[in-house]
Amino acid sequence: MCRNPLTQQYFVDFWGNKFCNTHEGYTQCASCSRIVCKHLTDGGIQYPDGVTICNLCNLNGVSTQERAERLVTEMRQSLASVGLKLSAAQTPIQLCGRDELNEASQHNFHENRPILGMARSVTTYQRGRPIARQFDRILIQIHLPEEHFRTVAIHELTHAWFFYHQYQGLPLEVEEGMCVLMEYIWLKSQKTKDAQYRMEVIEESPDPVYGDGFRAAREALRRMPLNVLLEYLLEKKAFPTRLSAFFYH
16 A cells, blocks of 8 residues: 555554555455555455455465365365255366356346355256256356355355255345355354454345345344254245244244
């Protein structure tokens, strides 16, 4: 940054970095949100797909297929520990860039929340009617630092679990809210500054799908155990109210 003395009006980011308000529009890291500059992050890299990752995050970036597959295996194990089991054969993983992720996305709400992962499936139609569905693979943004990669992986693995267990017709905010909830549960088990940052981002998200969906999912989990909540969602296609949770089962 400019290294000029701070005025009475300045910003402080999650990491405790102070910077003057003239830097508000500067490039931020797509992972940690720090301003990408020599002083704070030793600069950064803008990759060909347009994603900018600071050099602090680049130190631990997931950039090889072999490493990605190993980390996804560990996240499958984390999901299995709470009852959501998937095999490697069911959920192949592929690192890719932003352009491929945007092209694969079936949603149009990623302008303000860049897509970093995708659980891709293929639907076969006959005369305009779906006759078969097949899970293809999980796509994840290349170069994300490890902890960020893990949260994207567990999010997309949860989508895959919903796919294989026939949770068809879930409202978007319900399915995405549950996927973010699984991210949050895993992050809560980690005792790092990065985990605290990502939990705060989730908690404070104003997004009507991911943010409001997560908060509704967290409230639902307070009303019933996870295994019962999943049964409820399969049957009702909605989060339980306090009254419906009381009378369920």
